[in-house]
Amino acid sequence: MRIETLAVHAGQEPDPSTGAIMTPVYLSSTYAQQGPGGHKGYEYSRTDNPTRTALQKNLAALEGGTHGLAFASGCAAATTVMHLFRPADHIVVADDVYGGTFRLFDAVFRPMGLEFTFADLSAPDALERSLRPATRGVWLETPTNPMLKLIDIEAAAKVCRARSIALMVDNTFATPILQRPLDLGASLVVHSTTKYLNGHSDVVGGAVVTGDDETWTRLKYLQNAIGATPGPMDCFLVLRGIKTLHLRMARHCENAIAIARRLEGHRQVERVIFPGLESHPQHALARRQMRAPGGMISFVLRGGLARARACLETVRVFACAESLGGVESLIEHPAIMTHASVPPETRARLGISDGLIRLSVGVEDIEDLWEDLERGFAAAG
Ligand code: P1T
Numbered sequence: 001m002r003i004e005t006l007a008v009h010a011g012q013e014p015d016p017s018t019g020a021i022m023t024p025v026y027l028s029s030t031y032a033q034q035g036p037g038g039h040k041g042y043e044y045s046r047t048d049n050p051t052r053t054a055l056q057k058n059l060a061a062l063e064g065g066t067h068g069l070a071f072a073s074g075c076a077a078a079t080t081v082m083h084l085f086r087p088a089d090h091i092v093v094a095d096d097v098y099g100g101t102f103r104l105f106d107a108v109f110r111p112m113g114l115e116f117t118f119a120d121l122s123a124p125d126a127l128e129r130s131l132r133p134a135t136r137g138v139w140l141e142t143p144t145n146p147m148l149k150l151i152d153i154e155a156a157a158k159v160c161r162a163r164s165i166a167l168m169v170d171n172t173f174a175t176p177i178l179q180r181p182l183d184l185g186a187s188l189v190v191h192s193t194t195k196y197l198n199g200h201s202d203v204v205g206g207a208v209v210t211g212d213d214e215t216w217t218r219l220k221y222l223q224n225a226i227g228a229t230p231g232p233m234d235c236f237l238v239l240r241g242i243k244t245l246h247l248r249m250a251r252h253c254e255n256a257i258a259i260a261r262r263l264e265g266h267r268q269v270e271r272v273i274f275p276g277l278e279s280h281p282q283h284a285l286a287r288r289q290m291r292a293p294g295g296m297i298s299f300v301l302r303g304g305l306a307r308a309r310a311c312l313e314t315v316r317v318f319a320c321a322e323s324l325g326g327v328e329s330l331i332e333h334p335a336i337m338t339h340a341s342v343p344p345e346t347r348a349r350l351g352i353s354d355g356l357i358r359l360s361v362g363v364e365d366i367e368d369l370w371e372d373l374e375r376g377f378a379a380a381g
Contacts (some may be wrong), residue, residue, distance in 0.1 A: 004228065005192055006036065007242050007244075007246050010062065011059075022052055024050070026050045026051045028045065029044065036098060045083065045229075046227050054235070055207075055239045056207075059191070059207050059209050061147075062176040062178045063182055065188075065189065067210055069208045069223050069236075070207050071206035071316065072206065073205060074098075074172065075100055077190050077206030078086065078104055079104065079260075080208070080219060081168060081229060082105070082109050083222050089255070092130045092139070094139065094140040094142075094151060095119055095349075096146070096149055097139070097140075098170075099341045100338075101170070103341040116290035117130045122149040122151050136283070137165060137166045137167075137168060139170070140156065141176065146296075147350055150280075153167075153179075157185025157186055158186070168189075169192060170192075172191050172195050173324075174190045175196045177291065177342060178243055178253075178287055178293075180289045182210070187210065188210040189210070190208055191206060191207040193205035193322050196245065196252070197325075197326075198242075199242075199244065201327075203234045240352075246353050248327065252295030252361055259361055259370065260272055263373075268307075268380065270300040270302045272299045273298065275294065296360060297359045298357070299359075303356065304354045304355050308356075309333070310379045311331075311373075311376035314375055316332060316375070318373070319331070329369055330362070331357060335347055
């Protein structure tokens with residue numbers, strides 16, 4: 001089946017006892033056993049829950065994997081994945097990742113003995129140059145957060161496969177509708193389901209999908225042992241959100257392309273970063289690797305912090321808020337908000353400047369969105 005049909009149906013059957021079309025929210029924390037060990041596949045809801053099972057199957061189908069695992073947040077998913085590694089293992093990480101991911105690796109796992117190299121993996125050969133004999137994993141986002149750099153997943157997978165290194169791709173920005181890393185050779189895919197997959201800004205969740213049985217067996221063990229699992233209501237909401245993922249992504253992309261083009265022609269805008277623009281340094285890769293360029297835009301407003309602040313304080317349709325991927329448009333200032341935990345010198349090197357603004361373009365009317373941004377630019381002066 002094609003991905004649009006999988007989004008609506010995968011992992012879900014009408015309830016055998018009632019015919020209910022929607023997967024029930026199994027709020028039970030435990031399950032009666034006929035006798036010790038005599039259960040029907042469910043013992044305790046940290047270990048397995050039927051609503052979560054449906055979501056996990058759906059996620060696996062969308063990403064083209066064999067197994068999905070749901071978590072309480074994107075960070076919980078990343079935390080669980082990092083437990084695949086041992087002290088002294090070395091992991092190469094794309095230099096431009098979500099600030100919370102950087103913080104998790106740098107401030108939580110580095111002191112526990114994992115070693116990380118942050119490198120600009122959008123540059124050819126950067127990955128090979130970062131490898132060490134102890135390298136066991138590569139972690140990347142593409143497009144990256146917030147500079148929207150693209151990384152060639154297939155090329156990275158080739159390098160990793162030759163050395164038995166796990167390639168982990170955070171596919172939050174693209175979603176499986178636009179790009180499927182497992183098809184391109186990645187070992188596993190990570191998501192913050194908080195974003196496009198749920199799509200309605202009412203859940204914090206995470207996920208991992210893999211096609212490798214051994215990796216799944218270990219992660220399944222860790223999911224239960226660590227226990228950073230989502231509640232059944234959140235699983236239901238993500239499952240429901242995914243049913244319209246393909247429809248929403250089409251509109252996010254359509255609106256984002258229109259806004260990026262208009263921004264590019266605006267006198268107050270110094271630079272627009274959007275993979276769908278010909279001016280994006282990796283536009284050709286975007287066309288090859290992604291079905292469409294996504295709904296995220298970063299741009300630099302002329303005049304620095306005071307003007308950026310005035311713009312963010314003035315817009316009304318765009319909400320000034322962290323996060324992304326919901327139906328409503330959001331605007332944020334990465335240096336102060338989502339990437340505040342990245343050291344200032346690293347932010348400067350990456351281009352996360354005081355004038356940098358990130359948009360999560362929603363599914364509203366394009367003219368309302370543009371008029372709102374123009375209001376913000378007028379206030380910025
Ligand atoms: O917030 P959480 O569900 O724990 O997911 C973390 C995460 C992981 N990966 C990517 C690419 C992300 O963007 C995020 C969270 N990002 C934001 C909250 C943000 O505004 O960028």
